[in-house]
Amino acid sequence: MAVEKYGLRCQPPRGWRLAIDRKATLSAAVPHGLSPQVRSRAVERVEPNGEVMRPILHACTIDLPSGRGDFGSGVVDLLGSEDVFISLVEFGSEVADQGLFADQGMPRLAPSQFAPNRLQRPLPGRSASQHFFSVGGRAFCLFTVIGSHSRRMATVPRAAEVVRGLQVTDRQTLVRRGEMS
Amino acid sequence: MSGTLEQITTGERRGLVGLITRVSERFGPVGRRGFFVGAAVAGSALATDPRAYALKPQTAYSTICGPGNTASSGWTVFCSTINKGVNSCPPGSFAAGWWKAADSSWCGGGYRYIVDCNASCSKCTSGCSGDHICDKGCWNCSCGTGSTATCDQRRICCNAFRYGQCNTQVKCSGGVHCRVVSCVPPYKWANCTTTSLRDDRTAEHSAPSLPKWGPIAARYKAMGEQGSFLKASTGPVRSVGDGTGTYVRYQGGAIYSTSAHGSRALGNWVLQKWNEEGGPRGHLGYPTSEKITTRDSGWVYLFQKGAITDSASTTTQAVWGVRYDVWKREGREGGKLGYPVGPKTDVTNGWIQVFQKGAITDSTATTTQSVWGIRFDVWKKEGREKGVLGFPKGPVTYSSSGWIQLFQKGAITDSDSTSTQSVHGAMWTGWVAAGRENGVLGYPTAAVRSASRGSYQTFRTGELWRLGTGSARRVYGGVLSQWKAAGGATGKYGYPLTDTVSSNGKLTCQFEGGTITT
Numbered sequence: 001m002a003v004e005k006y007g008l009r010c011q012p013p014r015g016w017r018l019a020i021d022r023k024a025t026l027s028a029a030v031p032h033g034l035s036p037q038v039r040s041r042a043v044e045r046v047e048p049n050g051e052v053m054r055p056i057l058h059a060c061t062i063d064l065p066s067g068r069g070d071f072g073s074g075v076v077d078l079l080g081s082e083d084v085f086i087s088l089v090e091f092g093s094e095v096a097d098q099g100l101f102a103d104q105g106m107p108r109l110a111p112s113q114f115a116p117n118r119l120q121r122p123l124p125g126r127s128a129s130q131h132f133f134s135v136g137g138r139a140f141c142l143f144t145v146i147g148s149h150s151r152r153m154a155t156v157p158r159a160a161e162v163v164r165g166l167q168v169t170d171r172q173t174l175v176r177r178g179e180m181s
Numbered sequence: 182m183s184g185t186l187e188q189i190t191t192g193e194r195r196g197l198v199g200l201i202t203r204v205s206e207r208f209g210p211v212g213r214r215g216f217f218v219g220a221a222v223a224g225s226a227l228a229t230d231p232r233a234y235a236l237k238p239q240t241a242y243s244t245i246c247g248p249g250n251t252a253s254s255g256w257t258v259f260c261s262t263i264n265k266g267v268n269s270c271p272p273g274s275f276a277a278g279w280w281k282a283a284d285s286s287w288c289g290g291g292y293r294y295i296v297d298c299n300a301s302c303s304k305c306t307s308g309c310s311g312d313h314i315c316d317k318g319c320w321n322c323s324c325g326t327g328s329t330a331t332c333d334q335r336r337i338c339c340n341a342f343r344y345g346q347c348n349t350q351v352k353c354s355g356g357v358h359c360r361v362v363s364c365v366p367p368y369k370w371a372n373c374t375t376t377s378l379r380d381d382r383t384a385e386h387s388a389p390s391l392p393k394w395g396p397i398a399a400r401y402k403a404m405g406e407q408g409s410f411l412k413a414s415t416g417p418v419r420s421v422g423d424g425t426g427t428y429v430r431y432q433g434g435a436i437y438s439t440s441a442h443g444s445r446a447l448g449n450w451v452l453q454k455w456n457e458e459g460g461p462r463g464h465l466g467y468p469t470s471e472k473i474t475t476r477d478s479g480w481v482y483l484f485q486k487g488a489i490t491d492s493a494s495t496t497t498q499a500v501w502g503v504r505y506d507v508w509k510r511e512g513r514e515g516g517k518l519g520y521p522v523g524p525k526t527d528v529t530n531g532w533i534q535v536f537q538k539g540a541i542t543d544s545t546a547t548t549t550q551s552v553w554g555i556r557f558d559v560w561k562k563e564g565r566e567k568g569v570l571g572f573p574k575g576p577v578t579y580s581s582s583g584w585i586q587l588f589q590k591g592a593i594t595d596s597d598s599t600s601t602q603s604v605h606g607a608m609w610t611g612w613v614a615a616g617r618e619n620g621v622l623g624y625p626t627a628a629v630r631s632a633s634r635g636s637y638q639t640f641r642t643g644e645l646w647r648l649g650t651g652s653a654r655r656v657y658g659g660v661l662s663q664w665k666a667a668g669g670a671t672g673k674y675g676y677p678l679t680d681t682v683s684s685n686g687k688l689t690c691q692f693e694g695g696t697i698t699t
Contacts, residue, residue: 052374098350099351
């Protein structure tokens with residue numbers, strides 16, 4: 001079943017777990033220009049200290065533990081050789097379409113992009129890839145971890161299929177809906 | 182050789198010595214470096230993560246470094262471990278992204294912010310397309326592990342990963358060289374965006390070269406940490422060694438802390454001046470304030486026993502000890518003396534410290550006194566302590582009609598009807614004999630002047646005349662009028678040989694050429 005939240009839509013295959021979160025404390029505020037009515041749907045929330053909480057999508061072939069790191073710490077440690085973890089992290093429109101986020105469009109995953117040293121913390125057997133890009137005026141990082149580097153020819157296509165199915169609502173549409181400033 | 186908290190506190194070796202002994206036995210990986218080193222590190226471990234340290238079999242050093250402190254854990258080393266203690270990105274790397282970890286004991290139980298310093302692609306840019314990480318051969322560092330001299334043996338420049346919120350104008354980078362930590366969000370002190378990412382598993386990662394949480398770290402956090410003038414820490418909390426104070430050094434200065442005087446930040450410039458005065462064990466003692474902005478674009482740092490100060494019109498000077506007490510009493514930089522213009526200087530039989538509008542001085546024969554305002558101008562003109570007046574013997578004192586400040590060999594004085602004058606030498610002796618400002622002569626109206634065969638000084642109601650090097654003789658009243666009318670010292674009477682005295686309602690004075698009685 002497809003899940004759409006914060007302008008991100010994903011329909012993972014059967015058996016995958018999916019979470020689209022935008023963490024925020026109760027005291028976090030919606031950005032200027034957004035009405036309180038869209039509070040729960042607002043793509044961005046601003047913490048009292050200025051930090052901006054943005055959507056993070058996690059898709060995984062195993063259960064997603066609470067308290068996991070945004071780039072999957074606490075999850076990737078648990079992956080079996082056939083498992084896949086995907087994290088799509090949003091970085092904000094102010095950095096979209098330039099520099100690190102100049103590449104356009106959702107990346108197409110390929111086994112050649114994966115390497116054991118591409119994790120935040122290398123773990124035996126694991127392999128990962130990382131892509132920075134922009135879609136519709138929104139900046140993202142796609143971080144994908146597979147349970148076994150030696151099994152990448154089998155697992156990366158499964159990850160690629162999920163990524164191909166990811167849909168991003170462009171910034172202008174979200175602004176028009178009042179969900180982004 | 183490890184033990185639980187219960188074993189440590191209830192075993193054969195009871196009490197503090199037993200506790201420290203048992204705790205110190207955990208130094209296997211780094212070897213024994215003496216009882217006191219062991220006690221210090223064990224104390225840090227207990228303070229940092231007492232539950233983990235007490236209940237899990239591990240070394241004290243391991244507890245300071247937190248979980249995952251070996252190379253095999255995969256985590257990246259702290260920059261302070263490989264950057265000479267400095268908690269900042271080493272040359273050839275840059276802040277590339279950050280995350281925060283909740284409930285960190287290194288930030289007083291609050292959020293701790295960790296910044297990845299990624300290597301620059303300084304040698305080439307191949308491999309950048311697609312994943313924005315250049316080929317390993319292009320990185321400005323090479324993969325390795327930390328020194329075994331520290332428990333932070335995590336990986337150096339191995340992990341090809343980027344968090345992505347910092348310096349996003351840099352499209353391509355190398356791997357993570359090392360990690361910087363802060364209790365203040367990095368977007369407040371580095372070129373990072375506010376996009377917040379989180380990984381609580383790293384909350385207790387640390388290194389012995391990083392300052393642990395305490396009053397100093399709390400002060401540093403309140404100042405904005407790396408965003409303050411202090412910039413990055415360059416080492417852990419260290420003891421002054423006097424059983425009183427601790428400190429942390431930073432790129433831009435230091436914070437010193439005592440229970441009595443709090444935690445005070447000093448910039449490098451004032452720190453250097455303070456150290457020249459002996460630092461915490463020197464003349465000034467511990468800081469009791471931070472920078473206080475004062476007039477004339479100036480500033481003052483207060484210490485237990487003095488101050489260091491500067492202004493647009495002066496150079497940086499220290500005032501300490503009894504001089505500081507006097508300076509403070511006189512209103513400090515905003516008072517009668519103004520800013521110091523020089524250090525305490527030893528002079529013959531005494532010392533002096535000069536200020537913008539005066540001086541504080543003392544000698545073996547006097548007590549500490551200040552001379553300020555017009556008195557200082559006159560004293561300086563008269564040669565200061567080496568001159569005709571010598572050291573001041575007391576403060577300025579006021580009467581209804583004027584004031585006077587006494588010196589070893591004279592005085593500086595003024596009144597409503599006169600101008601400021603000094604009286605010294607033989608004239609001083611003569612004036613004192615005549616009852617000074619309250620006597621028959623009153624306040625001086627002019628300085629000593631030379632005359633044919635002698636000298637003289639005029640006063641409001643009389644004069645002192647001195648033949649050659651003889652005594653000064655007072656002439657006043659009707660005697661003075663008659664003598665002046667007869668040509669004074671160059672007339673037929675010449676110089677007075679005695680003081681004018683009053684007897685039976687008459688004034689009389691004996692001169693070289695005769696006696697005048699009125």
